[in-house]
Amino acid sequence: MTAITDMPDVPRAARRPQIGNPVLRWLRTNLFSSIPNGILTVVLLAVLAKGVISFVLWGIANAVWITPANDSSACKAVRGLGACWAIIPEKYRFILFGTYPFDEQWRPALSVVLFIALFYLSTRRALWRRELAYLWIGALALISALMWGGVFGLSFVSQDRWGGLPVTLILATFGLAFGFPLGILVALGRRSKLPAIRSLSVLYVELIRGVPLVSLLFMASVMFPLFMPSGFNIDKLLRAQIAIILFAGAYLAEVIRGGLQAVPRGQYEAADALGLSYWRKHRLVVLPQAIRHVIPPLVNTFIAFFKDTSLVLIIGIFDLLTTAKTAIIDPAWQQFSVEVYIFVAAIYFAFCFAMSRYSRSLEATGGR
Amino acid sequence: MTSDAPRPPPRRSFFGALGPNELKGLFWQVLVVGIAVAVIVFLWSNTVTNLSARRITTGFAFLGREAGMPIADSLLAYNPRDSYLWAFVVGVANTLRVAVIGIVLATILGTLIGISRLSANWLLSRLAAVYVEVLRDIPLLLQLLFWYVLMQALPAARAAWRPVEGIFLSNRGLILPAIPVGSPQLWVLGTAVLGCAAFYIIQQRLVAQQMRDGKPRRAWPLAVGLIVVLPAAVSVLLGVSWKIEWPELRGFNFVGGLTLAPEYFALLIALVTYTSAFIAEIVRSGIQSVPRGQWDAASALGLRRSFMLRQIILPQALRVIVPPMTSQYLNLTKNSSLAVAIGYQDVVSIANTTLNQTGQAIEAIALIMAVFLTISLGISFFMNWYNARIALAER
DSSP: OOGGGSOTTSOGGGGSOOOSOHHHHHHHHHTOSSHHHHHHHHHHHHHHHHHHHHHHIIIIISOBOOOSTTOOHHHHHTTTTSOBTTHHHHHHHHHHHTTSOGGGTHHHHHHHHHHHHHHHHHHOGGGOSHHHHHHHHHHHHHHHHHHHOOSTTOOOOOGGGOOBHHHHHHHHHHHHHHHHHHHHHHHHHHTOSOHHHHHHHHHHHHHHHHSOHHHHHHIIIIIHHHHSOTTOOOOHHHHHHHHHHHHHHHHHHHHHHHHHHHSOHHHHHHHHHTTOOHHHIIIIIIHHHHHHHTHHHHHHHHHHHHHHGGGGGGGTOOBHHHHHHHHTTSGGGGGGHHHHHHHHHHHHHHHHHHHHHHHHHHHHHTTO | OOOOSOOOOOOOOTTTTOOHHHHHHHHHHHHHHHHHHHHHHHHHHHHHHHHHHTTOOOSSGGGGSBOOOOOSSOSSOOOTTSBHHHHHHHHHHHHHHHHHHHHHHHHHHHHHHHHHHTOSOHHHHHHHHHHHHHHHTSOHHHHHHHHHHHHHTSOOGGGOBOSSTTOEEETTEEEEOBOOOOHHHHHHHHHHHHHHHHHHHHHHHHHHHHHHHOOOOOOHHHHHIIIIIHHHHHHHHHTOOOOOBOOEEETTEEESSEEEOHHHHHHHHHHHHHHHHHHHHHHHHHHHTSOHHHHHHHHHTTOOHHHHIIIIIHHHHHHHHHHHHHHHHHHHHHHGGGGGGTTOOOHHHHHHHHHHHHOOHHHHHHHHHHHHHHHHHHHHHHHHHHHHHHSOOOO
């Protein structure tokens, strides 16, 4: 294997005299450091070139970018040779906002903007204070008002008609907002000295983490009506939201527990010595330190269940992936699902990539 | 918190030996357990009422009834007249089939990509980084649907692609040449497994002896004897045939060979590529966690590169790699339940059909949970055993 010929943290250049053209030197160090390495580079370049050329031919050169409304004949003509990007302008309103009333779609659009602003503000270290919690409560209330309407002269839109990107963001963000306090309680319960509370917490975490999210969602969609008194029914979206909150709570609890374990015992003892009660000890001394320790894994957990919200497709809730899948049921456009999936993948990627970049920058600076 | 006044002596509590803290603890436990029990009783009584209103009897008696559901692609023999219990077993086998093969392939691919990310070759390490970043940041379900659409867009059986002679890729799935395995072949394979086990035990002894007297012993002739010659002898004695069965196109479909249905193949590709991106990161950080001094010390001793990797670097890296790897294996197994989205009949999909047909929701979900908890525990046990084996032996 030529792969581990060198650890990347010690550049080879350091051992060589710095002479000659810097470009050639770079090429030599990084691409042609030995004969097998040079062969590898050439082979990789050939494969890469082939891939890039065929993608450019399919995705750009032969692609159809625009067609008259609801007419896919131009796309069908180049099928197999070029992409049909024209399906995106044709369907993007449905993919992004589902069946939300067409004239009111500025409301979900504004909600998406609010969500992004909320995420952005949450990443600012200067704002990591108690006020951030109020900001979250305020923003989520505002988003609910926008989506539902019925206030401020907005017409009421039932959640059956919500769809697309806002639903994905709602499921993930509300999952975090409610799952986080739940996770803290369960993590504290798991470290509690009281045996009954500890075993209940362990049972909850292990049961939820032991089964796939799909089966939790099935449970929410099929069994929930069985659990409730007859005549009492909750909307499907809310049921899925509850399942996601319970799911998120279990995973977040494990992350927070890691943070609690990282707080030195002296901190607990000092708080006890001050005579603080259990709750004040944790609220004022332990949790602020514990959570600071685990912010990068918390972001990673959030990325994971941001992606996992797409599983609600299986129980028929209109999130971003479901609207995409529904958009291509239209017989005229049926054959162009790859283009739609690439479009939706790009949206998911943008969100997750931004978050994972942020998590990595936190890791680099040690969360401080 | 003024503490000028002397603290009053602890009050005698009603419960005698229990101090105020214990009482508080008892109170909280009783409260929380009480709430939990109340919620469960509430849900349970609702469920019983609802079920009796729908004339569904609880219990696992339905497992003996005829399932009547078709299962297209299964490892075990099945027909719709079999019982629900057998349908479940077939589902579990299907889940294990995709999970086990997926874990093996994802480990291999992930390790290769993780090592590539550390390569001195800039192009290779960049490509590996892009692979990891792209696959990690797109939901698995989306990737699965994408692969499935690509599978369906493949040419029909008649115009199947033939990347290599004997291998066909069409909208019927991937068709590979196969060796039919019956009981005579199993005897030979069993001998080989036994040979491996025997060799493992003998090698442990040889290593222990070497530790005592410092003399290296050659183990490979024994390995060849036990793992190759012995099964070969059994094969010749029993006259087992190892004829490869080549798939052939007859009419509209293929005959012979091993068929991987498009659903299975798409699920396998999606699980393997997605999980390998995570495994690559684990392997990379594991190798990077080995201090630079270990590499330097090993080369100062004049060890060969392969020996150095195998005996110095890998054992130390594995200690960091194995625990997170366990959770990736568990994730892959749980993620295999996404099969339901493309119609591969794993245990979740079959439980879901059962649930729709019989209304036995609680039992079906309980079975899913039981299956996954068992698989998870199995993987955890194995990985913990392996982890304990490779753990650093400290004096």
